[in-house]
Amino acid sequence: MSTRGTAALRRDVRALARRGLGSAAFRHESAARLAAEVGADAYCFAEIDPDSAMTTGIVSCGVDRAGAPLLYRNEYGQPDFLKLPARVRARTPAASLPAVTGGDPGRSKRYRALIHPAGFGDELRTVVQDGGRVWGFLHLFRRDRARRSTRTRSPSPLKWRARWRWASVTGYSGHRPRRPPPG
Numbered sequence: 001m002s003t004r005g006t007a008a009l010r011r012d013v014r015a016l017a018r019r020g021l022g023s024a025a026f027r028h029e030s031a032a033r034l035a036a037e038v039g040a041d042a043y044c045f046a047e048i049d050p051d052s053a054m055t056t057g058i059v060s061c062g063v064d065r066a067g068a069p070l071l072y073r074n075e076y077g078q079p080d081f082l083k084l085p086a087r088v089r090a091r092t093p094a095a096s097l098p099a100v101t102g103g104d105p106g107r108s109k110r111y112r113a114l115i116h117p118a119g120f121g122d123e124l125r126t127v128v129q130d131g132g133r134v135w136g137f138l139h140l141f142r143r144d145r146a147r148r149s150t151r152t153r154s155p156s157p158l159k160w161r162a163r164w165r166w167a168s169v170t171g172y173s174g175h176r177p178r179r180p181p182p183g
Helices: 005-018 023-038 065-077 084-089 109-115 166-171
Strands: 042-048 055-061 094-096 120-130 133-143
Touching: 005 023, 023 042, 023 055, 023 133, 042 120, 065 109, 084 120, 084 133, 109 120
Parallel strands: none
Antiparallel strands: 042 055, 042 133, 094 120, 120 133
C-alpha cells in the first residue's frame, strides 16, 4: 500500500458511507479509492445478495464488460484458480492470481481467456463481508507490465497487498445494498 495507508482508506470509506450514496455510487467511489491505493488500473465490484449468492449489480472502471459471459462461464462452470466461493471460505478474504498459481497466472483459464487478452497481468480478488455475510466481490486488475505505457504508473509497480482486509474497511460503513420489496 502507499504511504497513505489503510487507516486513511478506512476513514475515506466511512465518510463515503455517511454521505448516503446508493449502492452503485458507493461501490464506485470505494473501489476507486482502493484501486488508487494499491496501484490497480481497473476494477469490477459486484454486489451480491447474501441469501442467494447471486449478483444483483456490478460497477466497473477500465474493464471491458463484453467478456462477462466468458467470466460467468468460467466462474460457475469451469475449474480454475481463485474462485469466489473458495474466497468466502478462506481464512484471508483477498488473494492475487499470481500468488495462488505459484507465480504463473497462465495456469488459469480465466487469465488465458480474459485477463491477459484484455492487457492485464495481475488480478486481486476479495470478498466483501459484513456481519458474517457476503455482500460483494471486488476484482482489481493491473496492466501487464510488458504492455504498460511510460505515461502510466512507475515501471516497478507496487506489489499486491493481499493481507489487507477489505471486509474490515467496509464493515465499519454499515453500507449494505437495499433490497427491493418482495413481490
